[in-house]
Amino acid sequence: MGLNGMMAGGPTPGGDGEDNIFTRDRAPTGREKRVRQAMVIGGVLLVLFVVWMYLQGGENRAIKAMxxxxxxxxxxxxxxxxxxxxxxxxxxxxxxxxxxxxxxxxxxxxxxxxxxxxxxxxxxxxxx
Incomplete structure (x- = not known):
């Protein structure tokens, strides 16, 4: 099976497909999981901080609008x-x-x- 077989999604030569770096269904490594979790937590904290800052200024905006x-x-x-x-x-x-x-x-x-x-x-x- 040549290059065409690999491009068409067929099995790679010489392997059973489990440790194939070319497959799309490779499970993320532990480091990748931690980085992804840290990014999600960081994003959530950033959103909460922005909302908190906005709410803190609400009273000031109301006073200035009077x-x-x-x-x-x-x-x-x-x-x-x-x-x-x-x-x-x-x-x-x-x-x-x-x-x-x-x-x-x-x-x-x-x-x-x-x-x-x-x-x-x-x-x-x-x-x-």
């Missing part, structure tokens, strides 16, 4: 609520809520240096 009047009203209302609940002795009872409000206030452009000093004790990085 009209200046609406944004200022929300900022003032949230800041007043923060002052009532989170400053002084009251803040020790609502730590988790105060941390969330402080993080939310820090996303506003209206939160100036005085605002940042006011919310600093409740930001999570400061609390840990």
């Amino acid at each position: 009209s200046p009047v609406q944004r200022e009203a929300l900022f003032m209302e949230t800041r007043e609520s923060f002052r009532l609940m989170c400053t002084g002795d009251a803040g020790t009872r609502f730590i988790e809520r105060c941390q969330k409000q402080a993080e939310f206030l820090s996303r506003f452009d209206e939160c100036d240096e005085a605002c940042r000093r006011e919310i600093a004790p409740m930001l999570r990085s400061s609390v840990r």
